Amino acid sequence: MDPKKTLTWFFSLPAVRYAQIFIVMAVDLLTLSNLYPKHSSYIARPFLLWEDNQ
Incomplete structure (x- = not known):
């Protein structure tokens, strides 16, 4: 079998596609x-800036 056709057949299999x-x-x-960044408090707690500080 032609290697190009074999590769095309293999990569067109649904399981390989998924x-x-x-x-x-x-x-x-x-x-x-x-x-x-792991240390960014905004990304860790995005609603912190919306709190009322009164």
Whole structure:
């Protein structure tokens, strides 16, 4: 069998497609979570600024 056709067939399988989508979404979420600073109190408690300080 032609290797190009074999690869095309493999990557067109529904399970492989779902795995690709899952991997991309997981990497995106990990990347976005690493962009947020862990020490930022605004991100940890976003409604803190809206409290009435009286």
